[in-house]
Amino acid sequence: MTIPATIRAGDTVAWRDDATTDSLGNAVTSAAWSLSFFLRSATAGATGGLTVASTSYGSGWETTISATSSATLAAGAWYWQARATNGANAITTGTGSLTILAALNYSGTPAAFDGRSQVRKDLDAVQAAIRSLISGGAVKRYTIGSRQLERFSLAELIELENRLKADVAKEEAAERIANGLGDPRNLFVRFG
Numbered sequence: 171m172t173i174p175a176t177i178r179a180g181d182t183v184a185w186r187d188d189a190t191t192d193s194l195g196n197a198v199t200s201a202a203w204s205l206s207f208f209l210r211s212a213t214a215g216a217t218g219g220l221t222v223a224s225t226s227y228g229s230g231w232e233t234t235i236s237a238t239s240s241a242t243l244a245a246g247a248w249y250w251q252a253r254a255t256n257g258a259n260a261i262t263t264g265t266g267s268l269t270i271l272a273a274l275n276y277s278g279t280p281a282a283f284d285g286r287s288q289v290r291k292d293l294d295a296v297q298a299a300i301r302s303l304i305s306g307g308a309v310k311r312y313t314i315g316s317r318q319l320e321r322f323s324l325a326e327l328i329e330l331e332n333r334l335k336a337d338v339a340k341e342e343a344a345e346r347i348a349n350g351l352g353d354p355r356n357l358f359v360r361f362g
Contacts, residue, residue: 173207173233173250173268180241180273182234187252189229190263198263200226203254205263207233211270212247245272287341293334300327 172185189199205224220239224231252264274283286294303324322330343354 173252173264173266176269176271177235177240177243178271178273179243179245180237180275182237183240184232184234186227186232187224187230187263190254192261198254198256198261199229200224200231201229203256205231205233205252205254208251208253209243209268210249211244212249213244240270241273243270245270287338289334289337289341293331293338296327296331296334300324300331303327 172187174183174185177183187205189197192198207222207224209220209222211218220235220243222233222235222239224233226232246269247267248270249267250265251262254261254263272283272285274285284291299322303321347353
């Protein structure tokens with residue numbers, strides 16, 4: 171299935187899928203089968219799902235999610251199932267996951283937007299905790315009555331920061347590759 175891995179809410183999205191076969195090797199084509207995509211959100215309280223019917227394209231199908239329909243999709247992780255039907259017969263032709271990205275377009279006064287990934291947010295929080303600990307603004311352990319709180323040590327925070335920096339570097343490299351800017355880890359040498 172060629173459904174995109176990421177969709178920006180509010181965009182029109184289209185893709186095409188070829189004819190396939192069922193578990194017995196019989197042809198599943200648009201001449202006899204209808205294809206629908208079912209999208210479901212992993213986020214509690216978000217728009218629960220979206221059903222999109224595909225249209226015939228050659229022996230396969232073309233699927234389009236309208237801008238109006240994609241605008242209803244909450245940002246986050248989503249899961250999809252492609253289901254072909256022919257009368258009483260139904261088969262799943264594909265399943266997977268995708269990411270819905272928040273729309274940045276607006277009308278009127280724009281609301282605040284934090285486009286950082288969760289890893290970047292975590293790294294920023296760890297770095298703020300390190301700064302607080304170094305400047306004496308954080309206490310490692312304290313007790314109030316029967317309740318205790320113990321915070322990370324500086325060594326633990328630095329170790330976590332290093333892991334998060336590596337994860338952020340991987341994300342940034344993947345983003346550069348996706349934007350056609352190449353892999354920053356490649357090193358090219360030219361001999362004259």
